[in-house]
Amino acid sequence: MEEKAGESSFGVLLLLTCAIAFCGYLGSHMRLPVVPLYARSVGASTVQVGIINSAFMLMAGLLSLPLGFVSDRVGRKRLAAAGVLVLSATSFLLCWSRTPLQLMLVYLAFGTGLAAFGPTMMSLVADIAPVTHLGRAYGWYTTALYTSMSVGPAVGGLVAQRWGFQAAFLISGTVIFVTFWVLLLFLPERRNAAVTNPQTVLAGLGELLHNRPLLGCWLATLGGCFGLGMFISFMPLHAHDRHLAIGEIGLVFAVQGVSNALSRIPFGHLSDRVGNRAHPVVIGLLGFAGSMAGLGIASNLVLFLAFAAALGISMGLAFTSVGALIAEVVPQRSRGLAMGGYNTCIYLGMMLSSALMGGVIERIGFSGGFFLTALINLLLIGAFHALMRGWPVPAH
Numbered sequence: 598m599e600e601k602a603g604e605s606s607f608g609v610l611l612l613l614t615c616a617i618a619f620c621g622y623l624g625s626h627m628r629l630p631v632v633p634l635y636a637r638s639v640g641a642s643t644v645q646v647g648i649i650n651s652a653f654m655l656m657a658g659l660l661s662l663p664l665g666f667v668s669d670r671v672g673r674k675r676l677a678a679a680g681v682l683v684l685s686a687t688s689f690l691l692c693w694s695r696t697p698l699q700l701m702l703v704y705l706a707f708g709t710g711l712a713a714f715g716p717t718m719m720s721l722v723a724d725i726a727p728v729t730h731l732g733r734a735y736g737w738y739t740t741a742l743y744t745s746m747s748v749g750p751a752v753g754g755l756v757a758q759r760w761g762f763q764a765a766f767l768i769s770g771t772v773i774f775v776t777f778w779v780l781l782l783f784l785p786e787r788r789n790a791a792v793t794n795p796q797t798v799l800a801g802l803g804e805l806l807h808n809r810p811l812l813g814c815w816l817a818t819l820g821g822c823f824g825l826g827m828f829i830s831f832m833p834l835h836a837h838d839r840h841l842a843i844g845e846i847g848l849v850f851a852v853q854g855v856s857n858a859l860s861r862i863p864f865g866h867l868s869d870r871v872g873n874r875a876h877p878v879v880i881g882l883l884g885f886a887g888s889m890a891g892l893g894i895a896s897n898l899v900l901f902l903a904f905a906a907a908l909g910i911s912m913g914l915a916f917t918s919v920g921a922l923i924a925e926v927v928p929q930r931s932r933g934l935a936m937g938g939y940n941t942c943i944y945l946g947m948m949l950s951s952a953l954m955g956g957v958i959e960r961i962g963f964s965g966g967f968f969l970t971a972l973i974n975l976l977l978i979g980a981f982h983a984l985m986r987g988w989p990v991p992a993h
Contacts, residue, residue, distance in 0.1 A: 611722070624749070624771075626750055655944070661941060674780070681777040747850070754846055810985050824889050830955075839896055853905040877915070884910070885915060
């Protein structure tokens, strides 16, 4: 009876955690296809649009790891609640932003809230799940996560098209603010995890920096997320120039996200069955590079949707295996730091793309920018393959 009660409690907490993550990311991602277009409407250049998007990615990348340690000290609930509150405030502040500089400052705060909320919720899943249920717990959580990342841009694009930019920002902020109260009132406080000794952290980080397979995984993540940043920041502008409506641009985001989310569970099972997880990583990243090149030549809604779907599927294949590879190539005591580096590469890749590719696009155009992104990924695939060479394949 006690075991069944425990499983029931775990199920309820997991459902609540998934619901909070879904609503938090839904509200946050409603803004993604809208802000670049809003920024252009208030006078931002293509370069400035890239800088605005890179602002939140920079802050999220810089703060994810240190705020993970903060959550161990102050508790998951407190930090997650603070992050959600900041996310809500930034949506409302967008309504009163009238210059590119104001948008950039709001997005810096957005990245801070995201760094407090996202990694903390991932840690909470590990806190509430029994060891025997970790895989399925993260499977359900990431499905909720990527579904909300898919639905959010579509909803945001449709709202902006029907009622305007301000309505999209107000609804986004309201959804996140309601999520804050659900988290505060219904999510129980968990006991703090053991505090990590800073000297131990530094020693472990030095060990990881000499781990060639791990560096390969980080580089693969960096390249893929460089491409994802290109998609998030400049696909709306590229598609708009190809005469797609705001609602259609949101649909392109949704197709990419849904195909990404739905492919992760089956590709996770596939990753467990293959002899070497590096192989699906390479195949997925090759598909990713091809999809980026395809987006560069897309000229109508059907092509944008087709290449967005291919992009999502290839990301599901590559990144599901990358996550499992990281867990395999590092000792258990260092997995937290390794995953912290993984998250840093995610945001760093997206930030670099948003910050750098705007200037590149102004010189060579959107098609050239997407082709260049594909080429960068091909080079990093080669680096990944070289760093993985000689790695002993574990028995499955």
